[in-house]
Amino acid sequence: MSTTSSFGPELRRLRVESGLTLTEFSVALNYDKGHLSKVERGERSASPELARRCDAFLGADGELHRLVTRPETDSDSGTAGPRRWLVGRRAVLSAGTGALIDLGLTLGGQAVSSLSSTVDPLLPSFRMQFDQLRKLGQSTAPRALLPLLETQTRMITGLAADAQPVSRTPALLLASRFAEFTGWMAQEAGDSGAALGWTGEAAELARAGGDPHLGSYALVRRALITMYGGDGASTVALARRAQGSELPPRIRGLAAQREAQGHALIGNEVDCLRSLDKARELLGSDDTRSGAEPVIGTSHVSDPAAMSTGWCLHDLGRPKAAADVLDREYRRLPPHALRTRARYGFRRSLAHAASGEVEHACAIAGDLLGVMPTVPSATVNSDVRRLARELSRFRSSRAVRDLQPALARVLAPAHD
Secondary structure (H helix, E strand, O other): OOHHHHHHHHHHHHHHHOOOOHHHHHHHHOOOHHHHHHHHOOOOOOOHHHHHHHHHHHOOOOHHHHHHOOOOOOHHHOOOOOOOOOOOHHHHHHHHHHHHHHHHOEEOOEEOOOOOOOHHHHHHHHHHHHHHHHHHOOOOOHHHHHHHHHHHHHHHHHHHHOOOHHHHHHHHHHHHHHHHHHHHHHHHOOOHHHHHHHHHHHHHHHHHOOOOOHHHHHHHHHHHHHHHOOOHHHHHHHHHOOOOOOOOHHHHHHHHHHHHHHHHHHOOHHHHHHHHHHHHHHHHHOOHHHOOOOOOOOOOOOOHHHHHHHHHHHHOOOHHHHHHHHHHHHOOOOOOOHHHHHHHHHHHHHHHHHOOOHHHHHHHHHHHHOOOOOOOOHHHHHHHHHHHHHHHHHOOOHHHHHHHHHHHHHHOOOOO
16 A cells, blocks of 8 residues: 555544544644545545644654655755856865965065955945845845846955955955855745855855855755755755754754754654754854854844744644744844745744634735735745645635735746
């Protein structure tokens, strides 16, 4: 018997062993009794969302979810490697090698000065531009920002190649942050291949500038792509590789947070909560927000571990607990962070819909759908699709019927 065809009998066995009637079970899950009956008889297939909810309620430790696991295969969620060297390998290598040469050249005990460079006065300006572009990314379509981000990354890398040693290192490190943010915007635009390419390039630039750690953060970014592809096992494996003891607390904390999200996709609650505790401890001890360098990862979520807890609780089949956490953390998001508010707002709507609070879920989503044309996002759209599937169970609801046209417009293929 295949795993998918064995789901129904296994679900019925667990339900009966728990002493629940089908009516009681349907009320507890906020699912139609007739639909559950057909699932148990093998006449309807179970969605991963239903499997997670059954796992959580029956204490099946992810066994039911494993019977129906089928990772999403959207064309924009692949994990293909970099397709091209986007800045120019020669520029990066010459900049990195130049730093070593300049530091080693001496004449009569005195260091030989490099050619004068314009990098020194420009670096503060580029740093300000980075902060402004990152903020602009919260209220602008990613495809509109990508050309500017790519140009700035190349420009700073080129300047670093001719800079004095004292300026070359900070220039390369800033270029690496531009490249990393460019990768994130590429993913938001739906181009996972370019996202991986720019993230790998960010690691190369950072390494040339003397920072070996950003390469490990690239693993966290790769894990994000596999997570949105529904591949929990790969998400966990990638995130674990970025948690070496020699790494900075923030990278290890973000990696632990991503590992937790992978465990939640698999349905492994114990390991998920353990990873969340680790992320909370590491991110709580992190002091990079007060430093001079740009913050790695989100800069608009005050408590990433808490927000991820709400995210994970939903994937673990506990939507009511997820909604409570996400409601609380959502109120702490800055008003200008439209992209971040859309991301967690739709996840919040999804949790309320899964809890049976359909009208409230529609009200939340209705407010957010209006901003999506301004900040289109391939990753947020994955949750909008999940919300649409969740709400399709409540077609008789007037709130759902009223929301459907706006949902359809957001999910229609983009032509920009």
